Structure formats: structure tokens, C-alpha cells
Amino acid sequence: MKVAFHLFLVSFLFSIACYGQLRIIPSWDNKALELEQVYLTENKDSISFSTLKMYFSDFRFREKLSGGITEIDTLIFYDLADSSTHVFFKNLEISNYDDVSFTLGLDSSKNVSGELENAYDPLLGMYWAWNTGYVNLKLAGKSSLVLTKTHDFEFHLGGYRFPYASAQQVQVDLLDSYIQFELSLLFPDVISLKKTHHLMVPGKEAFLILQGLAACFN
Amino acid sequence: MKGSRFLLFAFFGFSVLAFTLKNVMPHPFYQPKEWPKPSYNFKGNPLDYEKFELGRALFYDPILSRDSSISCASCHLQFTAFAHVDHKTSHGIEGRIGKRNAPGLANLAWRKLFHWDGGVLNLNAQAINPITHVAEMDMRLDSLMYRLDRSPIYSAAFKRAFGTDDIRPFHLVKALAQFTVALVSANSKYDKVKRGEEKATFTNQEANGLKLFTKFCASCHKPPFFASDDFKSNGLPIDLELLDFGRMTITGNKKDSLLFMVPTLRNIEYSFPYMHDGRISKLKDVIKHYTLLDYSNPLLSKELRKNPVKLSENEQKDLLSFLKTLTDKTFLFDERFKYSTIK
Numbered sequence: 001m002k003v004a005f006h007l008f009l010v011s012f013l014f015s016i017a018c019y020g021q022l023r024i025i026p027s028w029d030n031k032a033l034e035l036e037q038v039y040l041t042e043n044k045d046s047i048s049f050s051t052l053k054m055y056f057s058d059f060r061f062r063e064k065l066s067g068g069i070t071e072i073d074t075l076i077f078y079d080l081a082d083s084s085t086h087v088f089f090k091n092l093e094i095s096n097y098d099d100v101s102f103t104l105g106l107d108s109s110k111n112v113s114g115e116l117e118n119a120y121d122p123l124l125g126m127y128w129a130w131n132t133g134y135v136n137l138k139l140a141g142k143s144s145l146v147l148t149k150t151h152d153f154e155f156h157l158g159g160y161r162f163p164y165a166s167a168q169q170v171q172v173d174l175l176d177s178y179i180q181f182e183l184s185l186l187f188p189d190v191i192s193l194k195k196t197h198h199l200m201v202p203g204k205e206a207f208l209i210l211q212g213l214a215a216c217f218n
Numbered sequence: 219m220k221g222s223r224f225l226l227f228a229f230f231g232f233s234v235l236a237f238t239l240k241n242v243m244p245h246p247f248y249q250p251k252e253w254p255k256p257s258y259n260f261k262g263n264p265l266d267y268e269k270f271e272l273g274r275a276l277f278y279d280p281i282l283s284r285d286s287s288i289s290c291a292s293c294h295l296q297f298t299a300f301a302h303v304d305h306k307t308s309h310g311i312e313g314r315i316g317k318r319n320a321p322g323l324a325n326l327a328w329r330k331l332f333h334w335d336g337g338v339l340n341l342n343a344q345a346i347n348p349i350t351h352v353a354e355m356d357m358r359l360d361s362l363m364y365r366l367d368r369s370p371i372y373s374a375a376f377k378r379a380f381g382t383d384d385i386r387p388f389h390l391v392k393a394l395a396q397f398t399v400a401l402v403s404a405n406s407k408y409d410k411v412k413r414g415e416e417k418a419t420f421t422n423q424e425a426n427g428l429k430l431f432t433k434f435c436a437s438c439h440k441p442p443f444f445a446s447d448d449f450k451s452n453g454l455p456i457d458l459e460l461l462d463f464g465r466m467t468i469t470g471n472k473k474d475s476l477l478f479m480v481p482t483l484r485n486i487e488y489s490f491p492y493m494h495d496g497r498i499s500k501l502k503d504v505i506k507h508y509t510l511l512d513y514s515n516p517l518l519s520k521e522l523r524k525n526p527v528k529l530s531e532n533e534q535k536d537l538l539s540f541l542k543t544l545t546d547k548t549f550l551f552d553e554r555f556k557y558s559t560i561k
Contacts (some may be wrong), residue, residue, distance in 0.1 A: 037511065065508065104456070112339050112340070112446045114259060114262065114339070114340040114342060114343060116342065116343060116386075116388035117388050121386060121387060121388065122343075122346055122359055122387045123359055123360055123363065123386065123387055127343075129338075129343070129346045129347040129350055129351070130333075130337050130338075130347060130351075131338075131467075131468055132337065132338050132339040132340060132343055161468075161469060164470070190340070194257060202470070203470055
């Protein structure tokens with residue numbers, strides 16, 4: 001009886017803790033990615049990350065019972081270095097939904113809205129001043145694949161203009177209250193660090209990498 | 219006792235006066251009659267005299283640059299229509315030289331796109347560009363917020379203007395835009411003649427210049443702004459050192475190669491040197507440039523290709539005298555736009 005009660009209590013507390021939360025978890029070999037940790041790619045090249053920042057927007061949750069759609073058209077900023085940005089939708093009961101679709105990055109209307117507050121704050125380091133708009137995703141680190149002295153790589157991936165509107169649509173099943181994306185899938189097929197290790201402008205290359213990134217979700 | 223009561227009254231009276239003055243001082247922005255509606259989003263940043271004064275002080279304060287050496291006004295001087303004098307392309311901190319000529323600032327509220335390549339879509343956000351640009355002020359935004367927070371004068375001024383204890387970039391750029399949006403130039407001789415003001419008439423030379431302008435220039439430099447939001451080529455060959463491809467840098471579209479914004483000709487007499495890279499220093503040479511163009515050049519925009527500029531020596535002088543009627547002395551010497559600090 002007592003054990004059952006404890007079990008009940010623990011699971012109750014657990015469900016409260018999870019209630020209304022959507023967690024974004026970047027991973028490497030299915031383990032939560034950590035900054036500055038050295039990983040090995042498929043071909044045994046070393047790689048580590050110093051920055052992973054990105055935007056998500058335009059969420060559409062599909063309800064389990066009714067199939068109805070709950071739209072949340074907000075801009076969310078994620079920074080691996082800042083745990084306060086890892087969990088969102090604190091008031092949504094995620095377990096009520098089958099799946100969610102969202103935009104990785106921001107669409108053109110958000111890019112040009114002129115909004116500079118909250119998730120749009122240029123202090124977050126995602127604002128592109130010379131070409132009004134935002135970087136959808138920033139990724140930086142070091143890798144033995146980069147054949148320069150410092151081995152640094154840095155990608156500012158964005159751009160919303162035709163024909164390389166780079167924000168991507170993603171859909172994932174909500175089996176759990178988290179969204180995982182596996183970065184090891186990127187190297188070397190999507191990002192060939194031997195060829196490109198710095199990219200800071202919109203265009204075809206940025207578009208293709210974000211497309212590849214979108215395929216890394218769940 | 220009587221004395222102290224008087225003092226009390228005087229103090230009270232002055233406070234009321236100061237309070238009303240603050241609220242009565244009008245924001246210098248105004249909408250000239252006959253002009254279209256502005257594009258600037260005033261709802262997002264309602265005109266406010268206190269914010270204007272804060273923006274004005276910031277515009278003139280080198281606190282915005284990394285080594286506190288240059289201000290917005292270093293490149294945008296009032297007497298030269300808020301353009302950069304003497305330098306072809308702009309000079310930033312530590313003498314770093316930029317790629318482009320600083321354009322004059324006027325009537326920005328009616329613009330939809332900013333910069334020579336139209337890369338900036340919003341006047342508020344524009345200011346982040348010079349502040350963070352390595353060849354301009356080279357200042358990190360987080361360090362700048364820290365600097366402003368720590369300044370007793372600015373932290374109090376932002377508190378008064380925005381009611382905030384936490385200065386963010388959007389407060390800063392809104393204050394600056396309160397100033398830049400106020401830079402309305404609509405009181406040149408041309409405007410006075412247009413409005414039919416008493417004693418305002420064109421000389422024969424100016425009137426003939428206007429005719430020539432309307433025939434050859436107004437298709438791109440459209441009145442009343444003598445500018446347009448289109449990107450065109452007026453036949454300048456590429457500078458092989460700067461390699462500035464203009465609009466194409468932003469759109470990535472080859473068709474936009476070497477197209478630049480059509481700049482305003484208001485106060486053009488004072489905003490030398492001319493063109494995106496400042497390559498022409500005299501206004502009469504700009505006119506000459508148009509008469510000497512190779513009109514078979516397929517890269518030239520159609521307004522010019524279809525209507526080659528042919529002007530005799532005298533007509534060139536007439537056109538020049540008309541361009542000078544676009545000078546607005548009230549604007550160039552307006553006390554409200556002069557150097558100022560927070561009081």
C-alpha cells in the first residue's frame with residue numbers, strides 16, 4: 001500500500017514536472033549534445049561544438065482525440081549554452097497531441113517585421129544588420145576535418161529571399177515531450193568541412209545545409 | 219516664514235511650468251501637405267519629444283563607438299545635409315575606411331528601403347548597422363548596453379523616456395529613429411515655389427532647368443523626394459578595387475548586378491562627394507557624366523537608354539541652377555537638429 005502510494009506520488013510529481021513542456025534536445029549518437037565535448041564522426045574524425053543557436057516558429061500541434069490543430073505562431077530562440085531556452089510551452093499539455101509541425105528558422109514576414117524585442121532582440125546575436133533579417137541557425141566549433149591552423153568552423157545559416165528561402169518545415173511525432181535532432185547525421189554528407197568551414201551569407205549552400213538539418217529531427 | 223512660503227510657491231510654479239513645457243514642446247517631425255503618407259511605422263514608436271532629445275544626444279555622442287572616438291554625426295554632418303564631407307567613402311574608428319559613401323539623411327520617414335543596396339528594410343534597425351560594423355563604430359551591442367546602463371546620465375534618460383531600468387537595443391534604436399525620422403526637408407526654394415508662396419519664383423534659368431530635369435531626370439529622381447525606392451544603373455562602371463555589386467549583394471540575382479538606390483537630390487548642392495563610392499566630387503561633373511554616357515551600354519537602366527541626356531553647355535548650367543533650388547537652408551541650420559547633450 002505504502003509502496004503503491006509512493007509510486008503514485010513519484011509518478012504524479014513526474015507528470016507535473018513534465019506537464020506542458022516541450023524540450024529541444026540536440027544529440028550526438030543519441031546522447032544529449034554537450035558543448036566543447038569532443039565527438040567522433042562516422043569516419044573517426046574529431047569534432048566539437050562551441051555554439052548551437054537557432055530559431056523555431058509557427059508551431060502546429062495535432063490533437064490526439066479530435067485531430068484538431070492548435071497553432072502557436074510565436075518565435076522561439078534556442079541556445080544550447082543557455083538552459084533557460086531549452087524548454088518551452090509551459091502551459092501546453094504535450095501528451096494531448098500526436099504530432100507537431102514547425103518551422104526551423106523564421107519565415108520572411110518575421111524576418112522583415114522590424115520587431116526587435118524578446119526573441120528578436122539583436123543581443124541574442126542572431127540579427128543580420130547588413131541584410132535585414134535573422135540567422136536561422138548558428139553552428140560553430142572545431143574539427144580535425146578543417147585543415148586550417150585553428151580547425152575552426154562557423155556557419156551562420158539563413159536567408160529568406162527567393163529562391164533560397166532557407167527556413168524549413170519539420171514535422172515530428174510527439175511520442176515524448178521532447179524533440180530530438182541528431183547532429184552526427186550532418187557530417188560529412190550535409191556539411192563537408194573539408195570543403196566549407198565558414199559560411200555567413202544566404203544562398204544555395206545555406207539553403208541545402210538547413211534542408212539537411214531539418215532531416216535530422218527525430 | 220513668508221520667504222520660505224514664497225520659495226515653495228516659486229518651486230511649485232516652476233515645476234508645473236517645466237512639466238507643461240516638456241509636454242508642449244512639439245516633436246519636429248511634420249507631414250508636408252501634398253506629400254504621400256509616410257512608410258515609417260509611427261505606431262511602433264510614437265513621436266515623443268523626450269525620446270527625440272535622447273536620440274539627438276545619442277546621435278552626437280561618440281559613446282556609441284568602441285573607442286569612443288566617433289559618433290553618427292562624424293559621418294552624417296548637418297551642414298552637409300547629414301552626409302559625409304571630404305571623404306569618398308566613410309571613415310570609421312581608427313581611420314578604418316568603409317566601402318561606401320555616407321548618403322545624406324532627409325525624409326527618411328517616406329523610405330521603404332535603406333542603404334545603397336536596399337539591404338536594410340527598417341529605419342529603427344538601420345542604426346544597428348553602423349554601431350556594429352567593423353569599419354564604422356565596431357561596438358558590440360552587449361558592451362554598449364553595459365556602457366549605457368553604467369552611465370548615470372543615460373540610465374536616467376532612458377528611464378525618463380522609456381520607463382526602463384534595462385536598456386535594450388530596441389530602446390536605443392527607437393530613440394535614434396525619433397531623431398532621424400524628424401529630419402524632414404521640405405522648405406527649399408523649389409518647395410516654396412510649388413506652394414505658391416509669396417515672393418517665391420524661379421529665375422528663367424531655374425525654370426528652364428526644371429524643364430530639363432523633368433525631361434531627363436525625374437523618371438528616376440522622382441519629386442517630391444527626388445529619389446525612388448527602385449534600384450537602377452546610371453552607367454557607372456565597377457570600381458575594381460571596391461568590387462561593389464550593389465543590389466546583387468542582397469538579392470543574389472545577377473539581374474541586380476551594379477544596380478544602386480536612386481538617392482535623393484534634396485540638398486544635393488551640399489552633400490558632395492557623389493555616388494555610392496563618392497567618385498564624383500562636383501555637381502557639374504555629375505551632370506557632365508550623364509551627357510557623356512555610352513547610351514548603347516545594355517547595362518544602363520532603360521530610363522536613360524531610351525531617353526539619352528542631351529544638354530548644351532548652357533542647358534547644363536540651367537539644370538545646375540535648378541538643382542540648387544533643392545537646397546533647404548532652414549533644414550541645414552535647424553537648431554533642433556544641432557549638436558546637443560542630455561540636459
